Amino acid sequence: MTIANLGAALAALALLAPATPAALAAQTPPAAPGSAQPTAATPFSLYVASESGDIVTRIEVGPTGWRKVKEIAVGVMPTDIDGPHNVAVSPDGRFWYVSIAHGTPYGTVWKFTTGTDSMIGSAPVGMFPTTIGLSPDGDWAYVPNSDFHGDRGHQNTISVLYTPDMTALAQIPTCDMPHGSRYNHAGTLVYIACMMSDELVVMDAGGFAVSRRVPLGRGTMTMAGHEAHATGPGAASSTMRGQNPDCLTTYVSVSPGDSLVYLACNHGNELQVRDGRTLELVRRLPTGQGAYNVEPSPDGHWVLVTNKKNQSVSVFDARTWTEAARIPTSRRIPHGIAFSPDGRYAFISCEAVGTDPGAVDAIDLSTLTRVASLPIPLQPTGIAVWRGR
DSSP states (O other): OOOOOHHHHHHHGGGGSOOOHHHHHHHOOOOOTTOOOOOOSSOEEEEEEETTTTEEEEEEEETTEEEEEEEEEOOSOTTSOOOEEEEEEOTTSSEEEEEEOOOSSSOEEEEEETTTOOEEEEEEOOSSBOOOEEOTTSSEEEEEBOOTTSOSSSOEEEEEEETTTTEEEEEEEEESSEEEEEEOTTSSEEEEEETTTTEEEEEETTTOSEEEEEEOSTTOOOHHHHHHHOSSTTOOOTTSTTOOOSOOEEEEEEOTTSSEEEEEETTTTEEEEEETTTOOEEEEEEOSTTEEEEEEOTTSSEEEEEETTTTEEEEEETTTTEEEEEEEOSSSEEEEEEEOTTSSEEEEEEEOOTTSOEEEEEEETTTTEEEEEEEEOSOEEEEEEESOO
16 A cells, blocks of 8 residues: 655656557566466456556457556656556446546546547545446446545545546545445445445445445444544554454455455455345455455356465355465565456456566466466556456
């Protein structure tokens, strides 16, 4: 979650000039001996946000492998890092969106056309927006304002955007540090993973209000507990002694048929599986340290969790609920997860550490092995798939 210092920002400016496809292709290293680049008979693209570089990189995957084809500048302040965090592609494939963490004074969400990568709109949101939860029809976005650097123990908001004209319609007081946002596939509910109040919040889509709260830890302090203590010095914080939250969820996702809800517990080092209707706990599954993002594969067979403090990805078999593999990543801090349209590959964004470049790793789900890694500069975080090229 850290933003690079000013020196790193100035060093990054040289990377913001448009790069030609030929120049970017020259940066693409060959596959390591004994490995195979990801391929696709029908080409598709990955969009990857670099949080410390104010760029979004587009990667094309095709019949002969993968290559970087474009870097899109998304910064507005040349002397500061604006911090693009998450990217999302509309379900119809016509648009993509990026959350911009820093602004004057708040963050924004920008809208682009796919293919041409032309910016066509933006909307103001709150303090440090993170994920972009798009509705199944693409018309709505629920964006958590995580306010990473603010005081804890109070309610941060969710911004509701109407995406056709990028209108900000509501700021909903929700919980302490909301981070993950996800619609169910029916388009009826929005799930919000609240890290510091350690709860799952449910909103009825279109209702613009919280309809349910589910505490996630054993003996956790919920939002009601925070509100009771959030006055004066020592306002409630889930990281303070005596509160004992044991999940600190960062991300939420939903199974393909909406029957299950998955939560990554960053502090508890586990995957929580909950019933999609009742939200009762079904399973707690140990992961590596620092479980961060969680996504089911398109067919629902696999559930992947990035272990941010363990340099690995846990792969669970949803038929048996066993950890089928724990796959080392090429860089120390794995972050986001996206799947190829055919479900064969998972792509993992890995953040940079210091002067090391970040990367996108490709995992072959037929063998549960990492088959390739593509360097991406300046802390790649959000990642999304576009079915075009």
